[in-house]
Amino acid sequence: MKKYLFSFLAVLLFVTPSFAKVNAVATLPWIGSIAKEIGKDRIEITTLIKAGQDPHFAEAKPSMILAARKADLLMYNGLELEIGYLPRIIESSNNPNIQPGKKGNLDCSQFITPIEKPSSVDRSMGDVHPLGNPHYHFSPKNILSVAEGMTNALSENDAGNADFYRKNMQLFKDRLMEKQKQWSSRPLKGKKYIAYHKLFEYLANEYGFWILGYIEPKPGIPPSAGHIQEMIGLIEKAKPDAVIATYIAGKKEAGALSLKTGVKSVVLPQDVGATEAAQDWFSLIDEVFKGLE
């Protein structure tokens, strides 16, 4: 009997680690979506911010602290996009795994080069992009780097499944290369837009379209009547292809500008899950391309 019990325990000890899923927490839906591509069924993902929420103005909730308390790996956007809630969540979680500098704390912005980086940090007037444009998920190039960084972080946190994560990374890369070919052939080159928020600049840089002006005078600051008048002038002069808003910001303003000037307005998903069709990162980018055409 003793012998059997010993064997049973040995089997348990041997088998348990490969069944224990990595408990991952992602702040934003797109981060959870990329993590899912790499981790598949070996990780359990909780996403803190919903697609219908504005990530610039989210607040810490007890359910978020609870999720962070159990996390092996916390993955976030960085560039201070989560400054309003994440430091409090990390601190209140009392979870040593996810504290800054630990292997369970993954700032995804470390893998990319931010654009629009100001020469000095300026939060005057409430600018919500003090470290440069934080919306680098609208860049296939950046997403590849982030996915590689995630693969390394997952492998470091769960060495037994490292080969599995690397294999999924290769599949992700192959799919991304294929998609990039399709996206490159889309007719966006040279198109011009007016946007509500500074959200699609990485995509514009990579695919050759222009964003001529912003309905927000500074990121996160609603426009004054005077600024709207300036935008009407700009639209009448530059005749952009469309005025862009998202489901969480600028829909009303873009619609009003469209009525006033006759230029069409489009509402785009800003993150995975913002529309039914944008169900993962790939389809999010597909939907944005579709809207911009």
Ligand SMILES: [Zn+2]
């Ligand atoms: Zn922003």
